[in-house]
Amino acid sequence: MLDRLTQLLWGWHVLLLLLGAGAYFTAATGFYQVRCLGRWLGAALASRGKGKGEGGKLSSFQALTAALAGSLGTGNIVGVGVAIATGGPGALFWMWASALLGMMTVYAENVLAARHRQAPGALGYIRAAGRWGKPLAAVYAGGCCLSSLGMGTMAQTNSAAASLSTLGVPAAASALALGLLAFWVARGGLALGAKITQRLVPLMTLLFFGASLWVLWVFRENIPRAFASIFQGAFSLKAGAGGAAGALLALRTGVSRGVFTNEAGLGSSAFAYQGVEGRSPEELGCLGIFQVFVDTLVMCTVTGLCILCCRSPVLEGGQLAFYAFESALGPWGGRVASLCTALFALATLVAWCCWGREGLFYLTGGRGRIPYALAAGAAAALGCLLPLGTVFQLGDACNGLMALPNVAALFLLRREAAGVCRRGGEGAFQGEARKKVLGKIP
Template sequence: MDRLNEILGNISGLVWGWPLLVLLVGTGVYLTLRLGFLQFRTLPYALKLAFKPSAQQKGEKGDISHYQALTTALAATIGTGNIAGVATAVVLGGPGAVFWMWITAIFGMATKYAEAILAVKYRVENNKGEMSGGPMYYLDRGLGQKWLGVLFAFFGAIAAFGIGNMVQANSVSDAVVQTFNVPTWITGLILLVFAGLVLLGGIKSIGRVTAFFVPIMAAFYVLGALIIIITNFELVGPAFNTIFTDAFSANAVGGGILGTVIRYGVARGVFSNEAGLGSAPIAAAAARTDYPGRQALVSMTQVLIDTIIICTMTGLTIVMAGEYKGEGSEDGAALTTASFSAFLGDIGGYIVTFGLIFFAFSTIVGWSYYGEKCFGYLTNDRGLGFYKILFVAFVFIGAVIELSTVWTFADVMNGLMAFPNLIGLLLLSGVVASETKRFLKVAKEEKRSAG
């Protein structure tokens, strides 16, 4: 097993090396420039589309609302990365890694927008009348490279069992046994039952659950962090100063190089919001919408909520507490727990534990849909019932076993998903630009008619 971990670790280091990180951020920068800084110009309108209830419009097709598509994608991305991932970035890269997470998110908004617009444009309707879309379809139908679509779907269907399933269940069971001393098998059984009830109902069931669940879980965690920030406001300025200073310092991680700070900031930022990995557009493709651009703007706000808001709450609290300093300091969720507890005592630990439970469970729900759609693409929608049952069973398995190997394997699969997706985004950027121009013209006419 140690040998396998070593091999997978080496592969993960290659996959998540500088080439992929540069490609991820570079794609976001390129799309930002090509779309004329769209994420800044249209953000207020995008937020309005995301959260304002609207009646179904003529010509709309899809299975769930804009808001449900957004919350389904948020359910999958708001997970352990927002709690454990940020803490790991600060420990390994220094406080400045938080700044580079922000930079990744700013350009990642353009990437997420492009993914969603292509997902809706090239989606298909299956024999049940449900929408199927995502990178596998725009690589196949848009780019004309079915083999790239097959590669993405293959990696995605497997990755769903790792980062979207077992590692999330394991994080929950570990947190619960540490905080409440509940055996892992009991936690696994509870997760299995609740996941099964939601997942077997399909995307409409997932959409209803996440529309209710995601705002509550995000507000619960953010409120806890805001209480810390407001009641210890004198520490906020110095914390931001530390983040900005360290972001450009060569002294990160005890005399490391600038690249270490950037690498962990970018890697954990992408791990958190998944911009460029190609997962979220699978949910976007299910949205009821008349223009691809309309849902794409909604999807873009996901990165803002996930990284700019929630990850910032975690990062700022960690830097304010200073628990990351010195050798032997905690890592991952334990560091976030220690940081919240430093200000709020046991209540802080409960906030992180319950946040981790909610975040991880929501990721299981969201990724089940991603994995199902990837598997369906490979099998022409055959064997989906078997895939769902297997997925739910692995929730229990993940809760009760050691997962170091699975974590590394999941990282490899996620990285491999990104390569074909990013190729598709770059080569289809002209389509993204033309669809954007078409929709913004429509949106301008709508605004003129309304006012």
């Protein structure tokens, strides 16, 4: 029963809808993510010193780190190994392709959320999406709340506990500490979560990126071969039907893992920017592009190259990354990989406790803060102690409950979202100019 539900809510058809949304916004804006690379990089770099988040509001840097915390997770380390083990090196190419399109999906989500602030994050523009907006928003909020307890909490703490156990931390101690952290963050909300992520995300990113560059330096002579295997695996049909099947498997695995890690199409990152003031909708959209760029095109790429440059034996997907770090750096390499996995899981836990709280508050009119905090704490503790095969399936189904209403709203509001940057990236547009721009977008 759960298998069928997961296939219905998170099967190939949903992945194609997510890619279709990204493809539409990419075409409608003239490949904005490529054409205006300097603009979105500049917006991200300027966020570090622009805005202090005074009066209970978030600075743009705090919002960016909170959004990155939600997408940077164990999928960037363990998930990449699973993708390569399942779909071969070519899966990494299709992760890049899905990220290129996903940049514009997140752009559209952030733009629309900034223009429709009647409700937090994606809920604002989903509510505004015509006659079905309110029912779709209710479904989305329910899926967000459930996803936060499953994939956002239990799955992350399970990976964190497993990693910490290799550093000598007992599972019971991990359960207690992570359970208390989840309760604290869920009770405090986004303002508290952003204070944590603005320090945690830069630290864990630099640690992992630095260690990965060290691995690549050790195996630098294998880098050309690694890149060749990526493109060969993505397109090679030399083995006839078998080769075609392999290429399709690489396509499916890469796309699904790419969507899973950068969360393009879920609308989750829009929650992070709801408290940011003084930035135009286009600027917040640019921060979304940068988020996907860092998550998939940078972090997943360096993980994949580390795995492919190291001639590893046949291992389960999650072990490939750890083997690469240990081969290059010795025992300390494995410890660094374990620590990074735990930190990435911790960041995702913090962010998703905030997203789930917003979903619950939407459904209850702002009530249930303490019950949700207790549920988040219990889920975090249980995640450290229980096998999570069923939780992963349930989490995928809940992601579908977020993706389907979100993509429906993006489609209904597509002309508004695309028009913001179609006019040259000047943010809000009014009057006759607005009509002229929107009239050109299908």
